[in-house]
Amino acid sequence: MNSFKAFINRLKSNQYFKIFTNFYIVVSLFFIIWMLFIDTNSYLFHNTLSSEIDELIIKKEQLKKEIVNDKKLINDLKDLDNYEAFARENFFMKKKDEEIFIIEFKDSIEN
Numbered sequence: 001m002n003s004f005k006a007f008i009n010r011l012k013s014n015q016y017f018k019i020f021t022n023f024y025i026v027v028s029l030f031f032i033i034w035m036l037f038i039d040t041n042s043y044l045f046h047n048t049l050s051s052e053i054d055e056l057i058i059k060k061e062q063l064k065k066e067i068v069n070d071k072k073l074i075n076d077l078k079d080l081d082n083y084e085a086f087a088r089e090n091f092f093m094k095k096k097d098e099e100i101f102i103i104e105f106k107d108s109i110e111n
Contacts, residue, residue, distance in 0.1 A: 088100075
C-alpha cells in the first residue's frame with residue numbers, strides 16, 4: 001500500500017501530470033476530439049464532402065464539354081449533306097439500289 005501511495009505522490013509531482021490534469025486542457029482536448037471525429041459536422045465528414053464536391057465539379061466540366069460537342073454536331077447536321085454523311089457513317093444507311101460493304105480489319109495482336 002505504501003508503494004502505491006509513493007507512486008501517486010511521484011505522479012502528482014510530475015510536471016506533465018500537472019499539465020494534462022488541468023481542467024482547461026482536459027476540456028479543450030475533449031472539445032478538439034469531439035469536433036474532429038465525433039460531431040456530425042466533423043472534419044472527417046467535411047473532408048469527405050469536399051472530395052465529393054471536387055469530383056462533381058470535374059464531372060460538371062466534362063459534361064459541359066460534351067454539351068459543346070453535341071451542339072456543334074447538331075449545327076453540323078442542319079446541313080443536308082452532312083446529315084446524309086453522318087447517317088451513312090454511323091448507321092450504315094444507304095440509298096435505293098446501292099450496296100454497302102463493311103470492311104473490318106483484324107488486329108494483329110490477337111494472333
